Amino acid sequence: MTAGEKNVAGEARRSAASSAAASPLCGEDCLSAGSSRLPGGTGVPALEARGLTLSWDGEHIVVADVTVDVAPGEVCCLVGRSGCGKTTILHALAGLTTPLAGRVLLHGEDVTGRPGRVSYMLQKDLLLPSRRIIDNVCLPLVLAGMGKVDARAKAAPLFERFGLAGCEQKWPSELSGGMRQRAAFLRTYLMGADVTLLDEPFSALDALTRTDVRRWFVDVAAELGLSALVITHDVDEAVSMASRIYVLAGAPAAGEPSHVAGIVTVERVASENFELTDQYLAAKREVMALLG
Numbered sequence: 161m162t163a164g165e166k167n168v169a170g171e172a173r174r175s176a177a178s179s180a181a182a183s184p185l186c187g188e189d190c191l192s193a194g195s196s197r198l199p200g201g202t203g204v205p206a207l208e209a210r211g212l213t214l215s216w217d218g219e220h221i222v223v224a225d226v227t228v229d230v231a232p233g234e235v236c237c238l239v240g241r242s243g244c245g246k247t248t249i250l251h252a253l254a255g256l257t258t259p260l261a262g263r264v265l266l267h268g269e270d271v272t273g274r275p276g277r278v279s280y281m282l283q284k285d286l287l288l289p290s291r292r293i294i295d296n297v298c299l300p301l302v303l304a305g306m307g308k309v310d311a312r313a314k315a316a317p318l319f320e321r322f323g324l325a326g327c328e329q330k331w332p333s334e335l336s337g338g339m340r341q342r343a344a345f346l347r348t349y350l351m352g353a354d355v356t357l358l359d360e361p362f363s364a365l366d367a368l369t370r371t372d373v374r375r376w377f378v379d380v381a382a383e384l385g386l387s388a389l390v391i392t393h394d395v396d397e398a399v400s401m402a403s404r405i406y407v408l409a410g411a412p413a414a415g416e417p418s419h420v421a422g423i424v425t426v427e428r429v430a431s432e433n434f435e436l437t438d439q440y441l442a443a444k445r446e447v448m449a450l451l452g
């Protein structure tokens with residue numbers, strides 16, 4: 161391998177790891193995994209954080225006794241002000257850090273401190289500028305050892321559902337912000353993990369694109385039966401995407417660890433403009449009151 165190739169490989173690994181914390185990459189049945197993602201009747205949450213207490217230095221507590229669960233096929237949000245500890249929680253849920261107290265469970269299995277069990281998508285799409293969209297999207301499959309031809313054959317049928325038909329051979333710079341985020345989400349989906357964590361996934365997009373992409377995400381998540389936790393400080397992002405919103409409150413920098421101040425259930429009604437409905441505004445008011 162030449163130095164240049166090593167750089168590209170390294171860049172590729174870093175990019176994939178950031179957008180989807182090393183998850184068990186899908187095998188031959190990856191694209192049929194949708195069936196196992198459909199809402200189940202077992203009553204066991206897809207993702208469960210029980211009584212998480214987290215600290216970066218073992219001394220200062222960032223969040224205390226946080227309990228969150230996401231049912232199979234459900235999209236939930238964790239919303240809180242900047243600095244209240246959302247990313248700290250996300251790292252623990254992804255198994256990248258170990259809590260001072262509490263456990264993280266996936267379908268009832270204790271995965272506390274074990275990375276690689278959930279997919280992970282960040283606000284920045286982190287698409288590699290030097291690779292065509294099809295190859296960016298296929299990255300997790302290729303890094304898992306699948307041949308390029310097989311990986312492309314596996315990813316290609318999903319382009320249409322992800323709103324990317326005709327974009328396979330384009331470069332990331334040729335795509336709009338919304339399309340780039342959809343490509344990043346398709347790449348995350350191809351990691352094949354059961355549960356996806358999304359960190360402010362669409363906040364960086366302009367207002368109109370953001371609304372469209374959020375609506376699209378809600379539809380596609382329901383269709384694929386995705387279990388997802390969206391972490392955000394944007395109340396509109398939370399209300400427009402989630403069926404339940406965990407509201408995190410506190411000021412860890414001032415020595416006041418954050419906690420779950422309340423859980424808001426969003427009554428999702430079929431409407432062209434859900435963002436203008438009474439149900440949407442009622443949920444938004446409730447979240448804002450809990451944020452204080």
Ligand SMILES: Nc1ncnc2c1ncn2[C@@H]1O[C@H](COP(=O)(O)OP(=O)(O)OP(=O)(O)O)[C@@H](O)[C@H]1O
Pocket residue numbers: 216217222240241242243244245246247248249393412413
């Ligand atoms: N790597 C780190 N080492 C030490 N302290 C950290 C680290 N990352 C975050 N913190 C501290 O933990 C607290 C919570 O930070 P965190 O990034 O989890 O908040 P957040 O809610 O995600 O904020 P934002 O919405 O601005 O991203 C802050 O006081 C922050 O300074």
